[in-house]
Amino acid sequence: MTHREILEALSGLLLALFVAMISATIVSVALPQIIGALDGTQSQYTWVVTASLLAATASTPVWGKLADLFSKKLLIQISIVIFMVSSLACGFAQNTGQLIAFRAVQGLGMGALQVLVQVIIAAMISPKERGRYNGYLGAVMAVATVAGPLLGGLIADTSWLGWRWCFFIAVPFTIVAFALLHKTLHVVTVRRPGAKVDYAGATLIAAGVSVLLIWITFVGNSFDWISWQTAAMVGGGIVVLGVAVLVESRVKEPVVPLHIVRRRDPALAILASLAVGMAMFGGSVFLGQYFQIGRGYGPTEAGLLTIPLMLGVLLSSTVSGTLVSRSGKVKPYIVAGAVVLTVGFLGLSVIDHETSLVFVSAAMLLVGIGVGMSMQNLVLVIQNVVPLRELGAASGAITFFRSLGGTIGVSVLGAILANRVATGIAEGFAKAGIRPSGSGGNTLNLQALPEAARTVVRAAYGDATGHIFLVSAGIAAVGVVAALFLKPTRLRDSLDLPDTRESGALAD
Numbered sequence: 001m002t003h004r005e006i007l008e009a010l011s012g013l014l015l016a017l018f019v020a021m022i023s024a025t026i027v028s029v030a031l032p033q034i035i036g037a038l039d040g041t042q043s044q045y046t047w048v049v050t051a052s053l054l055a056a057t058a059s060t061p062v063w064g065k066l067a068d069l070f071s072k073k074l075l076i077q078i079s080i081v082i083f084m085v086s087s088l089a090c091g092f093a094q095n096t097g098q099l100i101a102f103r104a105v106q107g108l109g110m111g112a113l114q115v116l117v118q119v120i121i122a123a124m125i126s127p128k129e130r131g132r133y134n135g136y137l138g139a140v141m142a143v144a145t146v147a148g149p150l151l152g153g154l155i156a157d158t159s160w161l162g163w164r165w166c167f168f169i170a171v172p173f174t175i176v177a178f179a180l181l182h183k184t185l186h187v188v189t190v191r192r193p194g195a196k197v198d199y200a201g202a203t204l205i206a207a208g209v210s211v212l213l214i215w216i217t218f219v220g221n222s223f224d225w226i227s228w229q230t231a232a233m234v235g236g237g238i239v240v241l242g243v244a245v246l247v248e249s250r251v252k253e254p255v256v257p258l259h260i261v262r263r264r265d266p267a268l269a270i271l272a273s274l275a276v277g278m279a280m281f282g283g284s285v286f287l288g289q290y291f292q293i294g295r296g297y298g299p300t301e302a303g304l305l306t307i308p309l310m311l312g313v314l315l316s317s318t319v320s321g322t323l324v325s326r327s328g329k330v331k332p333y334i335v336a337g338a339v340v341l342t343v344g345f346l347g348l349s350v351i352d353h354e355t356s357l358v359f360v361s362a363a364m365l366l367v368g369i370g371v372g373m374s375m376q377n378l379v380l381v382i383q384n385v386v387p388l389r390e391l392g393a394a395s396g397a398i399t400f401f402r403s404l405g406g407t408i409g410v411s412v413l414g415a416i417l418a419n420r421v422a423t424g425i426a427e428g429f430a431k432a433g434i435r436p437s438g439s440g441g442n443t444l445n446l447q448a449l450p451e452a453a454r455t456v457v458r459a460a461y462g463d464a465t466g467h468i469f470l471v472s473a474g475i476a477a478v479g480v481v482a483a484l485f486l487k488p489t490r491l492r493d494s495l496d497l498p499d500t501r502e503s504g505a506l507a508d
Helices: 003-025 027-037 042-069 072-091 096-124 127-157 170-184 199-218 228-248 264-294 299-305 307-327 331-348 357-385 388-432 451-484
Strands: 188-190 505-507
Touching: 003 042, 003 072, 003 096, 003 127, 003 170, 027 042, 027 127, 042 072, 042 096, 042 199, 042 388, 072 096, 072 170, 096 127, 096 388, 127 299, 127 307, 127 357, 199 228, 199 388, 264 299, 264 331, 264 357, 264 388, 264 451, 299 357, 307 331, 307 357, 331 357, 331 451, 357 388, 357 451, 388 451
Parallel strands: none
Antiparallel strands: 188 505
16 A cells, blocks of 8 residues: 555544544543433443443454454454444433443443454554654544543533433444445455354453453442452453363464464563553543542543643653654654653652642653653554464454453552542531531532531542552553563564565455
């Protein structure tokens, strides 16, 4: 494909990715209104988010493997249709049970789009040239992450739209993306006689991961970290995944290619990606809560205050991507990004409810720069050492571990924040001579609290947030160590490894 053809196809790919990414965050601000309108419960509130997350994370390796065996163009068109139909269904949901079910289907489409876009870009462009295009990919992810809550709040606050448009708004964009890709996308499909999907391994991986993700979602809230529920779910999940590894080691076409994951650079890239995912997603999720509860800003204002984070990712991903393509070297940018990410989180670790917004913005900018320089470039490390026939499975593996890291980060950091907040509120009430009544400081509806109690709760949230960013800095430091041990290899300028190119390739 020529540069112009690549850009035309890329516009459809990035539009599809943008819609998938934004759908994951657009409901965050509007969710209280959605659950209220459908007369749902607090547990259902959690499952509206968890259902799509589970489906997206657990299905990612499967979609990646399917991309190695079947037409990539057909697969992304199928995933767009799944996402579009499920988005419509979510918008028409009449109760929370229906919404949760439709969100799970939407999660399948989201997971597919996130991995297939990366696989198709890798199938069109050599690793050396892929750096700058991955920069565009990182920029889209950054904009979607910040724009989602802003757009969701705007839709929820507009009386003539209503919360259902948080789902309907995706439909026209997916139609445009489908049309663009149908016209412009032409990627090679390698036909391999006898190749088939390892359905047993795929089922075991999805089941094992789902059990662990459900445990991560509810531990600390519905049951204790040390409890029979934890033992049953963690033990059961590990056993199922152990059987999955045994199956994957024996089949001809494994969903997760163990021979690649065991190699030094891919293993280090996955470890670093896991750490970056835990630190980034786990830390940034709580910035909105810090600005709203700890500092007293509204949802829209809180979204605007996170712009430095988006700006950092936007600038660093595009600039570092261009530099990677020019030099063919990727390790220096990953190491630098991991270091800057750690420094940014160390800066955020000292904030409280009175910290200057200029300082907070500067620290967020560093976090964004670190993420932009490391996240997508870590994908390049794995894609550079695998043949074209295993590109999907390898890309799916690193995307899966990054998503898994983000989920673990949100749960662990959320538990730490809850404990620190509870302690801070109790100490603040005792010091101020306030006797909590009813839900006391446990409610997030600050307007229902007296002024004195509201001040204590705000201070507790603002002061506790710094502690979770200190943990994020420690996790990011693991990414620095992993990045330092990467081999300083140069990115290849061919689509496939020289000794694995196959004849019989067909264009979609």
